[in-house]
Amino acid sequence: GDKVKQSPSALSLQEGTNSALRCNFSIAATTVQWFLQNPRGSLMNLFYLVPGTKENGRLKSAFDSKESYSTLHIRDAQLEDSGTYFCAAAGTGGYKVVFGSGTRLLVSP
Amino acid sequence: EAAVTQSPRNKVAVTGGKVTLSCNQTNNHNNMYWYRQDTGHGLRLIHYSYGAGSTEKGDIPDGYKASRPSQENFSLILELATPSQTSVYFCASGDRDINQDTQYFGPGTRLLVL
Numbered sequence: 001g002d003k004v005k006q007s008p009s010a011l012s013l014q015e016g017t018n019s020a021l022r023c024n025f026s027i028a029a030t031t032v033q034w035f036l037q038n039p040r041g042s043l044m045n046l047f048y049l050v051p052g053t054k055e056n057g058r059l060k061s062a063f064d065s066k067e068s069y070s071t072l073h074i075r076d077a078q079l080e081d082s083g084t085y086f087c088a089a090a091g092t093g094g095y096k097v098v099f100g101s102g103t104r105l106l107v108s109p
Numbered sequence: 110e111a112a113v114t115q116s117p118r119n120k121v122a123v124t125g126g127k128v129t130l131s132c133n134q135t136n137n138h139n140n141m142y143w144y145r146q147d148t149g150h151g152l153r154l155i156h157y158s159y160g161a162g163s164t165e166k167g168d169i170p171d172g173y174k175a176s177r178p179s180q181e182n183f184s185l186i187l188e189l190a191t192p193s194q195t196s197v198y199f200c201a202s203g204d205r206d207i208n209q210d211t212q213y214f215g216p217g218t219r220l221l222v223l
Contacts, residue, residue, distance in 0.1 A: 004151075033211060033212065035214075041197070041216070041217055042214075042216060042217075043199065043214040043217075044214075045211045045212065045213065045214075048211040086151055086152065088152070088212075096154060096157070096167060097142075097154060097212070098154075098168075099144075099151035099152040099153070100151055101150065101151040102151050
């Protein structure tokens, strides 16, 4: 089965609304990264997390290693937030990172 | 300027041919990675490296070799390309040892094997 399962697989939002993306892990994840792949294909780092939370502007992410999940909250969604969001987890040993299949987000006016 | 670059950006190869994808990073990161991205699979790790001279197998290494001749350069080699290797390939660098703890990706290489 999937070691890193993302939900939902696709999401449509109207501008100005809020939503949350989720990753569940079946591996003993110690760190989590969130990335955004824009419609042109470029991958951008959003967050790197050890257990806890981080916030950056309209984005906030949390990682609970005991419950094996991470969330990415998007507040006041904007058109430029559209793209595919990936989470990636690493376990003990650190270097082998496992990606989820992504959440495709479309923000509309 | 971009810290992780890849070449070529697009490549068409024939089945059985040899393909070399190159990656260069100016981040001075110890770790470098090669992933492929296919619809429905996200990114999957092919090979990675801890530093010059080191190559390690990732999750899907079969059919691929890697070479890390220097801190800056990490190549992915397909000795006998097959159509199943048609994909988008991403290189990344990272260095957790000095608390630079995120992966930085190149722009990707689109490979089509006919």
